[in-house]
Amino acid sequence: MIPSKPEIANSERVDPIDCETAVRRLWDFLDGRLPARSREEVETHLATCELCPPHFEFARSMQRALAASAPLPTDGEETRLRERVRAALCRHKGAI
Amino acid sequence: MNGGTDDLMMTQSAGITQHAEQRAAEDSSFERLTMPHLPAVARFARSLTRDAVRADDLVQETYMRALRGWHTFRDDSDPRRWLFAVCHHAFLRGVRREEVYVDAPDDDPELESLATAAAHWRAQESGLVDAVERLDLGPAIDRALGTLSPHYRAAVVLVDVEGHSYEEAAAVLRIPVGTVRSRLFRGRRVLQDLLFEFARDAGFETARAPAVKERSE
Numbered sequence: 001m002i003p004s005k006p007e008i009a010n011s012e013r014v015d016p017i018d019c020e021t022a023v024r025r026l027w028d029f030l031d032g033r034l035p036a037r038s039r040e041e042v043e044t045h046l047a048t049c050e051l052c053p054p055h056f057e058f059a060r061s062m063q064r065a066l067a068a069s070a071p072l073p074t075d076g077e078e079t080r081l082r083e084r085v086r087a088a089l090c091r092h093k094g095a096i
Numbered sequence: 097m098n099g100g101t102d103d104l105m106m107t108q109s110a111g112i113t114q115h116a117e118q119r120a121a122e123d124s125s126f127e128r129l130t131m132p133h134l135p136a137v138a139r140f141a142r143s144l145t146r147d148a149v150r151a152d153d154l155v156q157e158t159y160m161r162a163l164r165g166w167h168t169f170r171d172d173s174d175p176r177r178w179l180f181a182v183c184h185h186a187f188l189r190g191v192r193r194e195e196v197y198v199d200a201p202d203d204d205p206e207l208e209s210l211a212t213a214a215a216h217w218r219a220q221e222s223g224l225v226d227a228v229e230r231l232d233l234g235p236a237i238d239r240a241l242g243t244l245s246p247h248y249r250a251a252v253v254l255v256d257v258e259g260h261s262y263e264e265a266a267a268v269l270r271i272p273v274g275t276v277r278s279r280l281f282r283g284r285r286v287l288q289d290l291l292f293e294f295a296r297d298a299g300f301e302t303a304r305a306p307a308v309k310e311r312s313e
Binding site (some may be wrong): 025026027031052060065070071072081088092095 | 173233287
């Protein structure tokens with residue numbers, strides 16, 4: 001992502017960070033857990049570094065694939081499971 | 097004398113009725129508050145077990161345990177999160193029984209981030225990153241999650257699959273937020289390494305070299 005001119009002007013006030021610092025913050029950055037200043041430093045670094053952006057993008061792709069990896073049960077599966085659980089609960093209640 | 101016996105029987109009968117009514121009310125609140133979350137619990141169980149049959153068993157076990165422990169549920173608690181905690185606990189018990197339980201050391205999350213980056217750069221140099229992109233990522237992720245040890249898998253599933261915050265995951269796993277963070281970072285690094293390994297096993301690494309050559313020509 002190429003920053004627009006006003007962003008470049010703002011970024012001049014952000015302390016530059018090196019690649020190691022940027023990648024140490026990788027997951028906190030992607031999880032939205034960095035303080036505003038640290039986040040801005042990473043964003044500025046990513047806008048100017050050639051090495052780091054593919055790494056961040058790969059991590060993001062992996063997170064997206066994880067989020068899509070477990071669909072909810074289908075209606076049929078849910079009905080069958082609900083009946084099974086209810087039957088087990090009834091048996092348990094009957095036994096006490 | 098008879099009057100006293102009658103009084104005692106009436107008191108006992110009233111006590112039994114009251115107890116039955118209380119149980120019926122508890123059963124009713126249990127069903128009302130927990131059953132709507134069955135699909136979410138089922139998905140969580142599948143993510144943890146990576147096996148449809150074991151997942152269904154785990155869901156049933158979760159609800160049985162939840163019913164037995166319903167008196168410990170506080171009205172101000174989130175039933176979904178409470179069920180997830182019960183489910184995770186039941187899952188770990190099953191894992192322990194199968195003797196594949198691995199204690200999770202307290203890792204340094206930032207070092208894990210660095211290791212993730214180092215592995216990525218190595219993979220980039222050898223063409224593996226492009227290779228992973230050619231993999232069918234869905235099944236590869238599924239397989240990799242199944243390989244992850246239970247503690248790391250639970251943290252990754254709660255945050256990356258279920259979309260919980262670190263704090264919510266910590267409440268489900270009953271561990272400090274910092275431990276969630278370290279297990280999550282470690283789990284993600286292992287997942288990334290496994291994806292590269294799958295790509296290498298699939299022979300994509302060697303397939304990358306001619307492609308680079310073609311482009312450079």
